[in-house]
Amino acid sequence: MTTEAFKIDKINRRILEVLQLDARISNIALADAVHLSPSACLERVKKLEQQGFITRYLGEIAVTKIAPLLESYAEVTLSNHRPEDFKQFHAAVKAEKAIVQCHKVSGRYDYLIRIAVRDMAALSRLTDRLLGAGIGIAKFTTVPIIENPKPFGGYPLEELLDGA
Template identity: 40%
Template sequence: MKAEHRLDRIDRQILRILQAEGRLTNQALATRVGLSPSACLARIRQLERSGVIQGYHARLDPFSLDIGLILFVEVTLEGHRPDELARFEAAIAALPEVVEASHVSGEVDYLLKIVVADMNEWTRLREHLAGADMGVSRITTHILMRKPKIFVGYPVADH
């Protein structure tokens, strides 16, 4: 279990800066938030230990990686018992094409973000999702046409 961490003004400032500039050195970050480098690093380590900072990643252009299609897929399951949800979640976790999954409320159970090379690959994957013993009753597919806004981070409000 991760330790709870109450965010103060400086923590929030650190988070805003790191989301926008993840490769910033600790020295530069410390200068920008008005801390010593050791105090800044201690705060970052605490934010990591508590799970507020979950990792550091490079944002890649999927189309530079020979990813032909990006799909948003709505999945409805036949049943909703915990074991049925766990079985589905374990199955999609093992599929590298499923790059993101969210269990949601509403008319569908899951929203998946899937990347494939082409429509043939999606057809095979869709048949696997529908045909395998995952308890899927309905799949609705949306093909990404363009991205007028990309995710660059969560809003970190001052409190």
């Protein structure tokens, strides 16, 4: 089945909405939530996975219950913008475990990265390591996160798909 032939109808959208909030929901509970039989629901979930609409299942953990945590964003600007400069930066970011997310962006800087470390000293060491790595960073501005009043709770599929 091709992606073009597979439609995200209201039931598929609802399955995706429920799964992004609770990936461990049982098939029976999911089927009940979307008003399908368990077998029909499981078939739809498998098709959503096969077609790449569901790319992975993650468990969100309460990190602060097991270790200190300082999360920060960093705005990164590169000195040069040649393809090899981007490749070199990407390789360095992928190798750095404390960088948990990286976005290449448009605007006043080139990248917005999300960092998870124990404390300010660890953030300083990471910053020094990256700036000293010779990977073409011209500017590196960190923005520590003080509070997260609205954590990521999934994409607003209904609003995104309204125009579809």
